[in-house]
Amino acid sequence: MPDMKFKLKIWRQKNEKTKGSFVSYDLDNVSPDMSFLEMLDALNKRLVESGKEPVAFDHDCREGICGSCGMYINGLPHGPVPGLTTCHLAMRYFNDGDSITIEPWRAKAFPVIKDLIVDRSAFDRIQVAGGFISVTAGAASEANAILITKTKSDEAFDSAICIGCGACVASCKNASAMLFVSAKISQFALLPQGHVEAKARVRAMVQEMDRQGFGNCSNTGACEARCPKQIKLTNIARLNREYYKAY
Amino acid sequence: MNKILFSAVSKKFVMALAGLFLLLFLPVHLGINLMLLKDDPQPFNSAAHFMATFPLVKVVEVLLFLTILIHVVYGITLQIQNWLSRPVRYEVSNRAETSAFSRFMIWTGGSVLIFLIIHFFNFYFIKLGLVEGDPENFYAIAWQLFTIPGYVILYWVCFILLGFHLFHALQSAFQTLGLNNDFWTPVIKGLSLIYAIVVPLGFAVIPLVIWLIK
Amino acid sequence: MITLNAKIPEGPLEEKWTRYKSTTKLVNPANKKKLDIIIIGTGLSGAGSAAALGELGYNVKVFCYQDSPRRAHSVAAQGGINAAKNYKHDGDSVYRLFYDMIKGGDFRAREANVYRIAEVSNQVIDHYTALGVPFAREYGGTLDTRSFGGVQVSRTFYAKGQTGQQCLLGAYSSLNRQIKAGTVTMYPRRDMLDIVVIDGRARGIIVRNLLTGEIERHSAHAVVLASGGYGTIYYLSTLAVNSNASAAWKAYKKGAAFANPSFVQIHPSSIPQLNEFQSKLTLMSESLRNDGRIWVPKNKGDKRPANDIPEEERDYYLERRYPTFGNLVPRDVASRAAKERCDAGYGVGETGLAVNLDFRDAIKKHGKKVIENRYGNLFEMYQHITGLDPYEEPMRIYPAGHYTMGGLWVDYELMTTLPGLFSIGESNFSDHGANRLGASSLMQAAGDGYFILPNTISNYLSGEIRTPRIPTTGSEFDEAEKNAKERIAKLLSIKGKNTSTTFHKRLGKIMWDYCGMTRNEEGLKKALKMVEELKKEFWSDLMVPGEGADLNQELEKAGRVADFMELAKLMITDALNRKESCGAHFREEYQTPDGEAMRNDREYSYVAAWEYNGDDEPVLNKEPLKFEFVELKERSYK
Structure with a gap:
């Protein structure tokens, strides 16, 4: 396949305190098999070799599971293909000569640290507030002692696969973190192991979510549409139910 | 207590309940309005009279105004919070695949509120004696208003926007109340669509029919 | 020259761990609070040990280079986690798991350590299940298992192709619980730059705050490395691109011996390299070999599309060479066999550096639905990366650097040759010998973290209760x-x-x-x-x-x-x-x-523990491997 050319417009910001701006770059010799991050690697190689600072972005596993990467590409978190993280987005999904605007996630709760890197520690704080089942190592009973129907267990899995990338917040017009929080609440609500602490958990996690400055859910469904792991809106409904039950 | 009443989930809960209550009220109002289509003003006027004087309705009326107030205040508060949650906007506007109706609730809701205020001036305040007019003959007032083309156009536009608002509102309320599953949600979405078309259409045909009769 | 004392407890194999636990020294609860432990890494072993040590009441500080502990590379393990539960009633037992690992590792691992990890494997499954890890289940509600390479029983617990993620998030949740409880302090976005040794003991670390560039000092009574393997030395590997050897390497330079560094597992099934800027090779889980058949054309340089090559012109070389295990031979064997075919000119694809992993027969037998259920997410991932549909044509796979069996030398207590420095999970060398069997890395990391280290570290820390908090000003x-x-x-x-x-x-x-x-x-x-x-x-x-x-x-x-x-x-x-x-x-x-x-068992039945020697050549220390309980055999999968 022939090489491709792109016009990139990338948000550059030195650190949290300074103001940022968009910088344009032309990039050619992009192979359609390259991932979006590899395309940026190619740009960065060029920048570094000429002594300039490369575009900073979070990334690690590059196979769609660690949740590190995430960019707002042409108006869409993780780019145009639903169900993919940025690291899995191949350049063949773009057209030769396309202009691509790349922005960091924007939310009050996710301040920009540098270029395309944002601080997502708010997510960790929500999980610390209650995203766990309190069982001490050694205290567990035999794994098959509690039977769980396959349907329930599979459903819990579908909620549990959230990678914590923040695309739900990035795509929500209100920068709400409800999908993220509801995925964890749902996982534990669907499993008997999670029931003991269900009430305390949902109260604590919702309270922490509010404290972090995320917006409110207005059921637009943007999060579901842009979640790379296709976590469903039904989780939010379940979170709501769990919350009412907790009072 | 604060946590319960003002958490992100509770605020939505209140919004949804208030909204659903208003959704119940609309068909009642529509039912009375349809009496405008009769040549005889009597049924409409006595219905209006009944609504204005029957004690139980009085209680419901207070509840209704309270609901509207809560729905409006909460709606505006939530919206402001939501705007503040993203202090720096995106350069390229969000293209996420969502229904347009869901994204403009504050605007469709706001338009409905403006209409409501006009509506109060036209009818409700007369009843309260704040504005001049005959509270026993709303039939005539309504017929008279529907002869003003500008008013009718405004009326139609507002009801189209109300339809948009209702389409998202009904299904959204169920989601907020935690009533979402793979089987019922599509059904509720279907019902939302029907409701959002039938009710505003019912209101909107009244001036049209009146025009045609004339 | 250092002395390598493995400190293996006396007694019969199956009693060693129990005896150790009942006789090891403990630290009383009041003293635990006064003892600081530093942990580097938040994968299955790091997060697990942090949680377990926090639960015990120690004062734990945890460091990772990622922005969140939930991103440690354990997250990417796909296929599963082994345990000797014998839920399938197919003759499995702790001994059989132990034996499979010893054999799979080609008799280059320490018997006592391997037996112990097999022993705790069942506890690991119990614990994860209790933590809410949604492992796959049977319709009756019990946990399901599947088969993995190199064994003849079904002992691998799994959560679709995301077992590592689910286990890691379980570990992350238990870590979070301790952060909330205040026993654990989390320091994300930190790179460990050095270990601080005071009077011959590991007493602290120097880290760089990756956000500010600030160099920070942290002290503790013991330091635990849970920093993973060094497979990214190959640049292209199945590992996260930022995975690195630096923490372990710094430990080596401060006196911890490095064992068997050349033992690196090359995974047989990754998506081949597609472009010159490629930054990593994406793994296609070993579980695929349960249903997929590996083949190359019988004729050299046959460039026809795979589906046009008739059955009689296909060479199912693993089934041909290893009829007993067929496509489920261990990873090292499968990788070498693929390399052998490609080097001989039978490889497929543009570069000739790939072999076919074909699901045609499995789809015919079980139907597309069943295959989709088992491997749907992997198939999708393959299609997104390559643009090819594995339901319609065979996947192309090639070996890639994956896991390092080598690592810091540790004794039975998981302590390195530098007193006070422990090493757990992939960063140590202990349990996999010269080759690791599939689905045993999660088992080992979790076992080390939750159930072994918390029991062994007290033996060292019991001697530290009189050491006051260590100042960072020395x-x-x-x-x-x-x-x-x-x-x-x-x-x-x-x-x-x-x-x-x-x-x-x-x-x-x-x-x-x-x-x-x-x-x-x-x-x-x-x-x-x-x-x-x-x-x-x-x-x-x-x-x-x-x-x-x-x-x-x-x-x-x-x-x-x-x-x-x-x-x-x-x-x-x-x-x-x-x-x-x-x-x-x-x-x-x-x-x-x-x-x-x-x-060559006569001359090389030892662990090669290399000792840093400044600018001079490293010193080789040998820990002889004594096989008291199994008989050394030729490892055959034929």
Whole structure:
């Protein structure tokens, strides 16, 4: 396949305190098999070799599971293909000569640290507030002692696969973190192991979510549409139910 | 207590309940309005009279105004919070695949509120004696208003926007109340669509029919 | 010369761990609060041990380079986690799991350690289930298992193709619980730059805050490395691109012996390289070999599309060579067999560096639905990356660097040769010998973290209860911080023309070509020279823009690559030393007439623990491996 050319417009910001701006770059010799991050690697190689600072972005596993990467590409978190993280987005999904605007996630709760890197520690704080089942190592009973129907267990899995990338917040017009929080609440609500602490958990996690400055859910469904792991809106409904039950 | 009443989930809960209550009220109002289509003003006027004087309705009326107030205040508060949650906007506007109706609730809701205020001036305040007019003959007032083309156009536009608002509102309320599953949600979405078309259409045909009769 | 005392408890194999636990020294609850423990890494072993130690009441500080502990690379493990539950009633037992691992590791692991990990495997499954890890279940509500390579029982618990993610998130949740409880403090976005040794004991670390560039000092009564493996030395590997050897390497340079560095597992099924900028190779889980059949054309250079090649012209070479295990031979065997076919000119795809993994027969037998249910997410991932549909045509796969069996030498208590420094999970060498069986890395990491280290570390810490909190103002901290800062300044000052990634790629190519799936003396010696030259070039032509006192990803990379340059030498040295073939270490000079590994138990039945010796050659220390409970056999999967 022939090489491709792109016009990139990338948000550059030195650190949290300074103001940022968009910088344009032309990039050619992009192979359609390259991932979006590899395309940026190619740009960065060029920048570094000429002594300039490369575009900073979070990334690690590059196979769609660690949740590190995430960019707002042409108006869409993780780019145009639903169900993919940025690291899995191949350049063949773009057209030769396309202009691509790349922005960091924007939310009050996710301040920009540098270029395309944002601080997502708010997510960790929500999980610390209650995203766990309190069982001490050694205290567990035999794994098959509690039977769980396959349907329930599979459903819990579908909620549990959230990678914590923040695309739900990035795509929500209100920068709400409800999908993220509801995925964890749902996982534990669907499993008997999670029931003991269900009430305390949902109260604590919702309270922490509010404290972090995320917006409110207005059921637009943007999060579901842009979640790379296709976590469903039904989780939010379940979170709501769990919350009412907790009072 | 604060946590319960003002958490992100509770605020939505209140919004949804208030909204659903208003959704119940609309068909009642529509039912009375349809009496405008009769040549005889009597049924409409006595219905209006009944609504204005029957004690139980009085209680419901207070509840209704309270609901509207809560729905409006909460709606505006939530919206402001939501705007503040993203202090720096995106350069390229969000293209996420969502229904347009869901994204403009504050605007469709706001338009409905403006209409409501006009509506109060036209009818409700007369009843309260704040504005001049005959509270026993709303039939005539309504017929008279529907002869003003500008008013009718405004009326139609507002009801189209109300339809948009209702389409998202009904299904959204169920989601907020935690009533979402793979089987019922599509059904509720279907019902939302029907409701959002039938009710505003019912209101909107009244001036049209009146025009045609004339 | 250091003395290697493995401290293996006396007694019968199955009683050693119980005896150890009942006789080891403990720390009373009031004293635990006064003892600080530093943990590097938040994968299955790091997060697990942090949680367990926090639960016990120790004061724990945890560090990771990612922005969140939930991103540690354990997250990417796909296929499953082993345990000897025998839920399938197929003859499994702790002993059989132990034996499979010893054999799978080609008799180069320590019996007592392996038996112990097999023993705790069941507790790990119980614990994860209790933590809410949604493992796959049968319709009756019990846990399901599947088969993995190198064994004849079904003992692998799984959560679709995301077992690692689910286990890691379980560990992350237990870590969070302790953070909330205040027993654990989390320090994300930190790179460990050095270990601080005071009076011969590990007492602290120097880290760089990756956000601010600030150099920080942290002290503790014991330091635990849970920093993972060094497979990214090949540049292209199945690992997260930021995974690195630096923490372990710094430990080595401060006195912890490095064991069997050349034992690296090359995973047989990854998506082949597609472009020159490729930054990683994506794994296709071993579980696929349960249903997929591996083949190449019988005719050399047959470039027809796979589906046009008739059955009689296909060479199912694994089934042909290993009729007993067929497509489920262990990873090292499968990788070498693929390399053998490709080197002989039978490879497929444009480069000829790929073999087919075909699901045609499985789809015919079970239907597309069943296959989709089992591997749907992997198939989708394959399609997104390659643009090819594996339901319609075979997947193309090729081996890729994956897991390092080698690592820091540890005794039975998981302590390195540097007192007070422990190493758990992939960062130690202990349980997999010369080759790891599928789904046992999660088992080992979780077992080490939750159930072994918390029991063994108390033996060391019981001697520390009178040591007050260690100040970070001592000269040892000054010295370590100065060294770390000097190195950063040096990396920044070169101002050459090439990026650290460019050097990393070149290093990776050397290691892949000469110290990868197969090795020989000539190649290894050549590689040693090439690495030496590359290292010089690195230190004179590296370009790191920006400054140290800032978020600087190029600087982070450069530091890691600099360490890889040194580690590469040790890997090659180890590979040269081991004049036998065992497990993943295949020396071409030592093979049977039909191309199988030829072990030399008389001379090489030992763990090679390398000791840092400044600028001089490292010193080889040998820990002889005594097999008291199993009989050494030729490892055959035929």
